[in-house]
Amino acid sequence: MRLVNYTAFKITLIFILGILFSHFSGISESTLFKGLIFSAILLILVWIRARYQLFQDVLFGLATYGVLFVLGAWLYEYKQPVNHNSHYSHSQVLTKPFLELKIKSQLKPDLYHEKYIATINAIDRKQATGDFLLLVIKDSVIDSYNVDEVLLVKTTIEEVPEVKNPYQFDYGDYLKQLGIYHQLKISSSEVLKQTRGTITLRGIAASLRNQINAQLKENGFSGNSLTLINALLLGQRRDLSPEIYADFAAAGAVHILAVSGLHVGIVMLFFQFMFKPVERFRYGKTIKVILVVLFLWGFALIAGLSPSVLRAVLMFSFLTYAMETTRETSTFNTMLASAFVLLVIDPNILFHIGFQMSYLAVFSIIWINPLLQKYYRPRFFIDRKIWETITVTTSAQIGVAVLSIYYFNHFPGLFFITNIVILPFLGIVLGSGIMMIIGSQFTSIPKLIVDGYSNLLDYKISFIKWVARQDSFYFEGLSLSIPEVIFIYLLIIAFILVFQRRTYLRIVFFLVSVVFLQTVFIFKTYQTSSQELVIFQKSRFSIFGVKNGTQLLVQTNLDSTEVFNERLLERYITKSNISQVSTDSIYNSFQYKNLRFLVIDSLGIYPTTALGTDVVVLRNSPRIHLERMLDSIQPGRIIADGSNYTSYVNRWRETCHQRKLPFHHTGKEGAVIFD
16 A cells, blocks of 8 residues: 555645644744635646646645645634634633533543533623533532533633643643633532523433433443443443443453444444345435435434544445445545544544544554455454454554553553454444344333343453453553654554565665664663652642652652552653652752752751751741741742642742742642752
8 A cells, every 4th residue: 555646645644734833833823824825826826827738747736735734724723712702711801700601511520520511602791602621519409410501600710720740641731622721610509590501412412312321221221231331332431430441441442432433333334234125225225325324423423422433433424435336445545534524624633642543543454454464364254253353453553552652651462362352242232232222212121131231241341350450461651752652653664664565765764764763762761861859749748759860769758658659650650761769758958969958847947057058848837937937048949849738828929929039839830840
């Protein structure tokens, strides 16, 4: 497969490069729009010139690619909600404005809040647009709000909390990819008015899912079986326990829990089988295509219209049409066409993990799977299906493994065993599940069938748990940087090209890829050997980390067994390539490089001989007269970690502000790093 021969590949690649350019350059939407107009005029002039040429040159192609590049860049900026004049961020608002909100979708709750994405209709009675993360404090007044309900609240618009520690997952950045820049935190008692809003497709889908769940419960489905039906068929993982999710991740089967291309492909085959008899009628094939596509989009609606479902349904809609109209088509072109359409609709989707991994998996299956199948052709049906499952799974993992390690820092070694056992039965599970859902809406399902299907799902969970318990085959604590990811993929591509056919240029490309990757590894080794001191943010506790190459000394008041369970330290250890960790109590004073540190704890005791201390760290809310301490020690900087009372911190901050002394609170500004 020669990618450069595919026009769809060139168009999509140039468009993606334009999106990336806009994302990282930060050029304004108005400037990019002017550039788009200029490039379009240039393309027209080049086209007119080309009409009078006997032999065409590359100028027209370059002008076309230029328009695609600028179009991708402009669309990215244009699609950012904050760039629209009607966005709430452009309004002059009070400290606590009146907000009219409409519930758009319901998210997985945490221990303290029900979570929603809410669209704003008006702010202080003026029309506005934009989405918020809505956090509703859990209480006994109301269980939850429904999609399409309209709430009138009076509350403060808050910034989404920023990352407080190095290498921590940036939830705020993730929300920005969804067009959400602020959050609202309310209790149900602060809802001044609650009404039913205009019905939307999402609202219809949510109501339908609630109805399906109610009927399934009446028919005896409960516990893990009901949870899996919701995850596998309805795209809802709100009730999925962390333990089950962790087991699926460790077994390399987490992709089964998210409705994506795998599920939609199986559902497409199911609908094609169901509507096969329609082909006997006049225009039967056309009617069948229409029915299959309509039912696929109906499935997408029920599954919540998530990005993963939309991209999969769009792709398989293209594929259904191509397959049934007997036209020659390329699965690769179909995949790229669906990707291009999705990127035009929402350029931000390019930065979604699901989008990246889904298309990498499909691309790898299309390219690598035929190569693997050439080297062994089973004679019998059973071993042929097993071999097909192995090659497809291996191809997909080659595509996504590197990206998976970059994002999640682990790799399931037994993924092929999981998929050999699970994938052949997934079609049965999904097909039977669809029949269960349809049957539950019209009649009562016999208890024998309900128990049988529930047992099938339980056996599936039990097998996943068994695989997940094979710890020696589960590799965690892995870390890759962005340059490593890029050059590893280049090396994989070069290796496959050489594997296909050995030519001089391909061998040179492979060797150059090896050299570049080695260079990146050497640079990473140099970075790993660096030193730094980190004062982490941890509520009610103090954690200092002194990194020296691959060794980390953790000074903390946490119990030594709790240190290694700390998520913030786990991420830091993994991303910093730490191989040895030791713990100690917090020193009252120490020196790091040329900086002298003084730590004042709850006792409030400090030596008067510490004159000229560079940094004073306040922890555990010491009751000290700060001004007297500043006069006595004359430090160059004050740091308060997360173990201090907020009232104390505010008072210290004001004092330092009056004295024009740098003050840093890890609870607000995040961890402090000295390198």
